[in-house]
Structures are given as C-alpha cells and as structure tokens.
Amino acid sequence: MTVRIAGVVRESIVDGPGIRFVVFTQGCPHHCPGCHNPESHDPAGGYDCDIEKILTEIKKDPLLKGVTFSGGEPFDQPEPLAELAAEIKKLELDLFIYTGYLFEDLQGRCDPATDRLISLADYIVDGPFLLSQRSLELKFRGSKNQRMIDVAQTLKAGRTVTMEETDSAC
Numbered sequence: 001m002t003v004r005i006a007g008v009v010r011e012s013i014v015d016g017p018g019i020r021f022v023v024f025t026q027g028c029p030h031h032c033p034g035c036h037n038p039e040s041h042d043p044a045g046g047y048d049c050d051i052e053k054i055l056t057e058i059k060k061d062p063l064l065k066g067v068t069f070s071g072g073e074p075f076d077q078p079e080p081l082a083e084l085a086a087e088i089k090k091l092e093l094d095l096f097i098y099t100g101y102l103f104e105d106l107q108g109r110c111d112p113a114t115d116r117l118i119s120l121a122d123y124i125v126d127g128p129f130l131l132s133q134r135s136l137e138l139k140f141r142g143s144k145n146q147r148m149i150d151v152a153q154t155l156k157a158g159r160t161v162t163m164e165e166t167d168s169a170c
C-alpha cells in the first residue's frame, strides 16, 4: 500500500514531544493563508511511497519517541495512514497527527478508515492555521484555535478532551 507524501524528516524536535520521525503527506484542501508548507497542497505533487519503506526507515532509529503525520492533510489519506499507524503502534511509538479538519467533523464522517486512524493516534492537533490567531508561544501548534487533543481520553469521555485538561507532559 502506498501513501502520497511530500517527504519525511527523520529526526524532528518541533513536531511533537521528543525526537520524532515526521511524514509530510501530500495534498491539502485547506489552503490556510500563511501556511508553512504550501508546496504540500497540490494532491498531484509529491510522490507515492510504500508504507513498508517508511516503516523500515522508522525502525532504523532507536532514539525515536514517536512518529508524526503532518501535512498536507493526513486525513485525506486515512486508509494507508491507518495501516502505517497500526505498524507504528506495534513498535510502541506514540503517534501525533496534525489535521486542518476539526476533530468533530472527522468523527462525523462515519468513515471506517478515518475512525481507525483516529483510534490509533495518541494526540491530534486539529483545525486550520489561522494567521489572525498565530502565536509563537504555543507548543507544537501555530495558532491559538488549534487544539491538542488527547485521543484516548476523548474517546473514553465521549467529548473532546485537550492535553491541557489532562495535564500531559507536553
């Protein structure tokens, strides 16, 4: 199975806690003004990459705390990313996902692949980047409207629970 990507960063410390392998997916419908990654918007850009190949690269690095799916828009490719996410979780790495969609709208899709990808994530940072709410003081987010959602707590509580509420180390 392949996923369309813009590229990867093998060791990042700005896309979630700890040292992380980041997969930048290709294709984004949100077109947020001020987007840091505009070359990832065109769904015809980038290249197809076998998820096994990505997994092999992840397994090479013993320093990784986790993996991050960023964009582009990861939730426009939920099937291959859910497959990749399932293998990542077997390695006991945590999974951060950035999305320009609102979490509740993703849940409202009632799409099995989307639901599977949500359930495999530890944290989801949701919502578009809003230039008017940009802040350099936020950790792992670009604008104040974006929420860092604790997925396990959210699914357990049946309401959206943010990392601030659960007093996470992040």
Ligand code: SF4
Pocket (backbone or CB within 6 Å): 028, 029, 030, 031, 032, 035, 036, 037, 038, 040, 071, 072, 073, 099, 100, 127, 128, 129
């Ligand atoms: S969702 Fe992310 S990648 Fe897409 S336009 Fe907005 S900031 Fe850029």
